[in-house]
Amino acid sequence: MSTGKPAHRRDSARSKERLLQAARELLAERGFERTTVRDIGERAGVDQALIARYFGSKARLFIAVLRAEEGDGTLPSLADPERVLDLFERVGRLGPGPVFQVAVQPTRDPAVQKAAHEALEARMIAPLQEHFTARGLDRPRLRAEVATAAFIGVIMGRGAGAFEELAAADPTELLPLVRGLLSL
Amino acid sequence: MSTGKPAHRRDSARSKERLLQAARELLAERGFERTTVRDIGERAGVDQALIARYFGSKARLFIAVLRAEEGDGTLPSLADPERVLDLFERVGRLGPGPVFQVAVQPTRDPAVQKAAHEALEARMIAPLQEHFTARGLDRPRLRAEVATAAFIGVIMGRGAGAFEELAAADPTELLPLVRGLLSL
DNA sequence: TCGCCAAGTCAGCACTTGCTGACATAGCAA
DNA sequence: TTGCTATGTCAGCAAGTGCTGACTTGGCGA
Numbered sequence: 001m002s003t004g005k006p007a008h009r010r011d012s013a014r015s016k017e018r019l020l021q022a023a024r025e026l027l028a029e030r031g032f033e034r035t036t037v038r039d040i041g042e043r044a045g046v047d048q049a050l051i052a053r054y055f056g057s058k059a060r061l062f063i064a065v066l067r068a069e070e071g072d073g074t075l076p077s078l079a080d081p082e083r084v085l086d087l088f089e090r091v092g093r094l095g096p097g098p099v100f101q102v103a104v105q106p107t108r109d110p111a112v113q114k115a116a117h118e119a120l121e122a123r124m125i126a127p128l129q130e131h132f133t134a135r136g137l138d139r140p141r142l143r144a145e146v147a148t149a150a151f152i153g154v155i156m157g158r159g160a161g162a163f164e165e166l167a168a169a170d171p172t173e174l175l176p177l178v179r180g181l182l183s184l
Numbered sequence: 185m186s187t188g189k190p191a192h193r194r195d196s197a198r199s200k201e202r203l204l205q206a207a208r209e210l211l212a213e214r215g216f217e218r219t220t221v222r223d224i225g226e227r228a229g230v231d232q233a234l235i236a237r238y239f240g241s242k243a244r245l246f247i248a249v250l251r252a253e254e255g256d257g258t259l260p261s262l263a264d265p266e267r268v269l270d271l272f273e274r275v276g277r278l279g280p281g282p283v284f285q286v287a288v289q290p291t292r293d294p295a296v297q298k299a300a301h302e303a304l305e306a307r308m309i310a311p312l313q314e315h316f317t318a319r320g321l322d323r324p325r326l327r328a329e330v331a332t333a334a335f336i337g338v339i340m341g342r343g344a345g346a347f348e349e350l351a352a353a354d355p356t357e358l359l360p361l362v363r364g365l366l367s368l
Numbered sequence: 369t370c371g372c373c374a375a376g377t378c379a380g381c382a383c384t385t386g387c388t389g390a391c392a393t394a395g396c397a398a
Numbered sequence: 399t400t401g402c403t404a405t406g407t408c409a410g411c412a413a414g415t416g417c418t419g420a421c422t423t424g425g426c427g428a
């Protein structure tokens with residue numbers, strides 16, 4: 001940014017960035033195994049061989065995506081009802097993140113699996129657990145896990161094409177129903 | 185059954201049955217795309233070429249699985265709290281069925297996709313919708329879809345390895361929390 | 369016994385996957 | 399200008415995919 005490199009024809013930083021972005025989108029849309037390196041390269045407008053060069057492997061590219069997302073720290077907690085709307089909006093705009101994918105279907109690659117689980121823990125389960133603990137509810141950990149899993153079911157369901165009204169519904173309509181799920 | 189064929193060494197009916205069963209299990213464990221015809225054949229103890237012979241293709245084998253499951257009619261409705269326990273038990277024993285998979289992640293093959301959606305509709309969403317309608321709640325369809333999606337999130341989460349306590353929890357512990365999700 | 373056909377086996381085709389290595393070239397330093 | 403290196407391109411390998419077709423073999427009726 002501050003360096004203001006104007007995207008030379010040869011610019012490895014720019015290529016890396018585009019690969020990350022394309023991988024981010026495709027991971028959200030299709031998950032890890034169903035995304036090919038050729039897909040990523042095509043969407044990024046970058047030769048697929050550069051994935052291996054810059055990131056080492058497809059798996060490490062996706063792990064880099066997770067780490068990059070972790071950095072932005074903008075993911076709202078489910079504990080705050082107001083911010084659940086933000087979450088819906090964000091998901092509507094960017095698709096369900098890779099973190100959601102892994103909550104619902106395990107990935108073959110152990111390293112990818114581990115990184116995604118850590119992200120899920122830090123960004124969704126742990127904050128909710130604290131919320132329930134603060135409220136003095138019993139089994140706060142189990143409650144947090146159930147609530148997270150249920151919420152992710154709704155999020156993923158919106159994109160799976162299996163739920164007509166759910167997919168079409170406006171987040172504000174969903175909010176009261178989803179708050180029911182979360183205040184376990 | 186009534187014919188009582190004692191499983192000759194050559195028995196196409198038996199082979200078909202074993203292929204169906206193996207496909208059923210693997211679809212539940214790994215989903216459609218991540219299951220190979222060789223996997224199915226190996227688990228069934230039947231040559232994989234017979235899948236093409238008897239069912240036409242891998243996709244049609246899985247559709248046959250869906251149809252067969254539909255027939256048994258034993259799937260409990262979520263509307264009946266008592267039977268939610270049965271559902272957990274059944275899923276614990278057999279794994280999450282193919283119907284659950286597709287609710288959360290779309291499949292590439294359109295025919296498989298369509299068959300799974302129909303099964304989801306008939307066996308989960310519609311009964312719940314009726315339940316909500318009978319109770320006079322507004323937006324029964326949307327409620328049914330949200331509840332189904334949330335429930336499936338919990339079911340899938342139990343198997344995804346991302347939720348420690350949820351995976352370890354006994355269904356009877358889960359029941360009160362899940363009933364909260366469902367009585368929207 | 370013989371011949372036929374359903375049932376089962378096997379090798380391999382055509383394709384896709386992640387990844388690699390040889391090559392080409394832009395841009396900069398000397 | 400002349401090299402040198404970071405950057406990008408390309409073809410292709412090895413493994414794995416669904417599916418096919420030629421082949422063998424078991425079991426039964428004639």
